[in-house]
Amino acid sequence: MLYRSTRDTSSLTPSLLSFEEAVLAGLAPDGGLYIPQSIPKLPETFLKDWQSLKFGDLCMRLFPLFIDDIPLADLQLLIDKSYSTFEHADVTPVIPLDLDKRLYLLELFHGPTFAFKDVALQFLGNLFEYFLEKKNSVSQDQQHRITVIGATSGDTGGAAIYGLRNKRNINVFILHPQGRVSLIQEAQMTTVVDENVHNIAVRGTFDDCQDSVKALFRDEPFRQAYQLGAINSINWARILAQITYYFHSYFSLCRQHQVDPSLTRLVVDYAVPTGNFGDILAGFYAKRLGLPIGRLIIATNENDILHRFFETGHYERQGVKMTLSPAMDIQVSSNFERFLWYLVFDHSSSSVMGKELSGNSEKAAQAASEQIVSWMHDLSSQGGFKVDSHLLKQAKDTFRSVRVSNSQILETIRKFHIERKETLDPHTAIGVKAAETLASSNPVVCLATAHPGKFLAAVYHALNMSQDESGERVELNPALERSILQEAAEGRPPFPIPKPFIGILDRERRCLTCGPDPADIKQLIMETLNKK
Numbered sequence: 001m002l003y004r005s006t007r008d009t010s011s012l013t014p015s016l017l018s019f020e021e022a023v024l025a026g027l028a029p030d031g032g033l034y035i036p037q038s039i040p041k042l043p044e045t046f047l048k049d050w051q052s053l054k055f056g057d058l059c060m061r062l063f064p065l066f067i068d069d070i071p072l073a074d075l076q077l078l079i080d081k082s083y084s085t086f087e088h089a090d091v092t093p094v095i096p097l098d099l100d101k102r103l104y105l106l107e108l109f110h111g112p113t114f115a116f117k118d119v120a121l122q123f124l125g126n127l128f129e130y131f132l133e134k135k136n137s138v139s140q141d142q143q144h145r146i147t148v149i150g151a152t153s154g155d156t157g158g159a160a161i162y163g164l165r166n167k168r169n170i171n172v173f174i175l176h177p178q179g180r181v182s183l184i185q186e187a188q189m190t191t192v193v194d195e196n197v198h199n200i201a202v203r204g205t206f207d208d209c210q211d212s213v214k215a216l217f218r219d220e221p222f223r224q225a226y227q228l229g230a231i232n233s234i235n236w237a238r239i240l241a242q243i244t245y246y247f248h249s250y251f252s253l254c255r256q257h258q259v260d261p262s263l264t265r266l267v268v269d270y271a272v273p274t275g276n277f278g279d280i281l282a283g284f285y286a287k288r289l290g291l292p293i294g295r296l297i298i299a300t301n302e303n304d305i306l307h308r309f310f311e312t313g314h315y316e317r318q319g320v321k322m323t324l325s326p327a328m329d330i331q332v333s334s335n336f337e338r339f340l341w342y343l344v345f346d347h348s349s350s351s352v353m354g355k356e357l358s359g360n361s362e363k364a365a366q367a368a369s370e371q372i373v374s375w376m377h378d379l380s381s382q383g384g385f386k387v388d389s390h391l392l393k394q395a396k397d398t399f400r401s402v403r404v405s406n407s408q409i410l411e412t413i414r415k416f417h418i419e420r421k422e423t424l425d426p427h428t429a430i431g432v433k434a435a436e437t438l439a440s441s442n443p444v445v446c447l448a449t450a451h452p453g454k455f456l457a458a459v460y461h462a463l464n465m466s467q468d469e470s471g472e473r474v475e476l477n478p479a480l481e482r483s484i485l486q487e488a489a490e491g492r493p494p495f496p497i498p499k500p501f502i503g504i505l506d507r508e509r510r511c512l513t514c515g516p517d518p519a520d521i522k523q524l525i526m527e528t529l530n531k532k
């Protein structure tokens with residue numbers, strides 16, 4: 001399989017990359033995102049043959065369709081290594097949430113940092129290491145190394161660090177705003193003391209961190225000299241890795257319904273708490289590959305650019321609000337560009353069909369890329385763009401959207417805790433609320449993207465608030481976090497807390513500190529690497 005950029009408008013000779021090249025590059029030089037040149041065909045009997053496969057075996061059926069530059073035996077080792085770090089035998093189990101409403105939870109939080117990003121980042125870390133080792137085994141003169149630099153508002157840094165810790169030829173620097181992440185988040189990142197992991201607490205805001213990272217990537221000599229790499233959510237390998245759990249959960253649901261999907265058609269909807277559109281995009285690919293998915297429900301928090309798009313056809317950037325679901329606090333949804341490309345591609349393919357028999361799909365691809373270039377130009381120059389109503393209608397064949405407010409998050413956590421004895425984290429609560437809001441005749445799988453024990457203050461607040469309270473910013477409350485962890489250590493956690501969190505505040509830590517000026521951060525990174 002080869003990969004093209006969503007913004008490559010050259011009709012006859014789009015530049016095509018191998019999987020390895022697409023993964024190592026991350027973003028395309030033209031600013032676009034890599035997508036597979038075509039959607040592979042699954043074996044006709046996949047519903048029959050794959051229904052009992054374990055998670056790793058499903059990866060081994062799906063990944064080779066998109067990866068032809070890694071020998072199967074090596075791929076198997078990478079997959080085994082990536083998912084052996086998960087605590088649950090099923091890796092991503094499905095449990096019933098409300099059988100009357102046919103709601104299920106797909107628990108994606110059994111990895112090392114208790115959040116769904118582990119599914120992709122455990123694999124991506126191993127892939128990076130593998131590709132670098134391969135390069136180094138053939139080149140005698142030059143040692144290939146990379147320096148991964150990223151900014152986090154707290155939640156995603158941990159998954160990146162755990163994906164890259166202890167990997168050969170990789171150094172990772174994660175910037176977080178000092179004192180503005182929760183105690184658990186800070187501890188999760190800074191208690192990883194492997195020598196290739198470097199946390200930097202920046203005296204500033206998350207925006208300062210992000211701006212500095214962008215400035216470092218724009219510094220071409222620095223970027224070259226230190227081989228900067230990014231592992232952000234637009235990396236194709238992350239999307240690919242996430243496709244597996246849609247298949248796995250679908251088959252798990254079939255077993256729970258005692259249905260053989262090759263004999264009886266079972267259509268399943270998915271509700272996905274969405275920020276950068278990476279998680280739900282994997283569901284879109286699963287559906288396109290032929291998995292019987294009905295609707296994909298985009299559940300947003302108050303940062304609702306996607307919900308507004310589905311209401312109006314306008315994709316328009318606004319300021320970011322802080323919510324109780326910080327991992328979804330985004331201004332634009334970076335992976336949405338991939339879906340938009342397919343939207344135009346499908347429309348163009350159907351309108352040129354019949355006129356010319358050959359070269360249609362390349363023409364449609366070119367048309368899609370041209371449209372994306374123009375929309376993305378409008379997004380950066382005017383803050384938004386609008387799509388035609390027929391395209392919006394076509395998008396709604398696959399997607400529905402719901403916006404969930406802070407107070408609805410708290411209400412939902414509280415309700416399911418009382419009525420179902422199930423504690424949801426604030427992100428998962430958004431997906432569940434969205435599923436409840438849209439009635440469906442299909443069973444709905446709600447993606448549980450984080451363990452409730454990661455968001456101590458918000459969950460505690462939801463369970464203990466009086467009826468009339470609504471959600472203001474409650475997640476930064478170190479004293480409360482300390483007391484909940486203390487109760488857990490004494491064997492009386494108010495709700496489930498992962499074992500590794502108990503005592504985490506007292507563990508050894510390593511963290512650098514720095515001012516927000518990119519020049520100072522660059523200096524600190526160079527000094528740190530030169531010392532090694």
Ligand SMILES: *Cc1c(COP(=O)(O)O)cnc(C)c1O
Pocket residue numbers: 115116117155156233273274275276277278279280327328427428449450
């Ligand atoms: C990242 C994240 C999300 C959003 O996923 P996207 O792929 O960005 O849409 C939702 N919940 C949690 C807990 C996350 O960490």
